[in-house]
Amino acid sequence: MQHGLHFWCKLECITCSNVLAGDKAKACLDPSAQSAWRNQMELVKFVITYVIPTYLYLGFMQVYSDLDKPPFDRPFWANHPTTGLVLLVGLSWFFRPMIKLTSDGRRARQIAFGIVESSSKLAIFTFISWADVHLCFMVTHSIWIQVLLAPLSLLLCLLFLAPLLLIVMIPITFLISIPLHIIFPLPKEK
Numbered sequence: 018m019q020h021g022l023h024f025w026c027k028l029e030c031i032t033c034s035n036v037l038a039g040d041k042a043k044a045c046l047d048p049s050a051q052s053a054w055r056n057q058m059e060l061v062k063f064v065i066t067y068v069i070p071t072y073l074y075l076g077f078m079q080v081y082s083d084l085d086k087p088p089f090d091r092p093f094w095a096n097h098p099t100t101g102l103v104l105l106v107g108l109s110w111f112f113r114p115m116i117k118l119t120s121d122g123r124r125a126r127q128i129a130f131g132i133v134e135s136s137s138k139l140a141i142f143t144f145i146s147w148a149d150v151h152l153c154f155m156v157t158h159s160i161w162i163q164v165l166l167a168p169l170s171l172l173l174c175l176l177f178l179a180p181l182l183l184i185v186m187i188p189i190t191f192l193i194s195i196p197l198h199i200i201f202p203l204p205k206e207k
Contacts, residue, residue: 066150071143076107111135126201133193141182142175149174 080103083095094102106113114131149171153163 063147067143067147068139071139071146072111073107075138075142076110079110079113080107111139123201123204126197126203129197129201130194133190133197137186137190137193141186142179145174145178145182146171 083092083106084098086095088096092106094106112131112135114134115128150167153167153170156166157163
């Protein structure tokens with residue numbers, strides 16, 4: 018780990034000790050700067066490894082569910098799908114619950130609940146992929162076996178664990194929705 022950190026430190030500072038003089042060289046050798054850099058790199062690695070593939074997977078599932086509906090229940094784009102529309106829907110799945118705006122003054126409420134719905138989906142499936150990869154790392158130390166084992170175990174997790182996690186998320190989502198109901202009440206009937 019220290020060797021990799023030294024490499025990244027060299028990338029940022031061009032060279033850590035000899036060429037640069039002054040504060041930048043001290044910052045490269047400073048343990049607190051190395052710790053902050055390590056934390057940033059861990060965050061970037063987490064986003065690239067888990068969040069982005071999960072986001073793309075959920076976008077693919079949104080496209081698949083739209084195309085799988087009966088012809089009269091499909092969204093308009095699904096009647097004549099093109100590659101561009103498939104990409105647009107797949108990449109904008111996160112905003113779909115917020116787009117369903119109503120005309121009776123509940124836009125802010127719909128956006129707030131849409132953010133909670135999309136964020137909880139992304140969090141659940143990111144947790145599943147994170148747990149799956151770490152489980153594969155714990156089982157074996159061979160990178161080839163890990164590469165083969167990770168997709169298979171992820172498929173099994175998505176088939177069996179995802180429905181259970183969605184059921185567990187019902188009370189958590191309910192607790193989150195209580196303040197949202199207070200902040201964004203339903204409009205009174207006229």
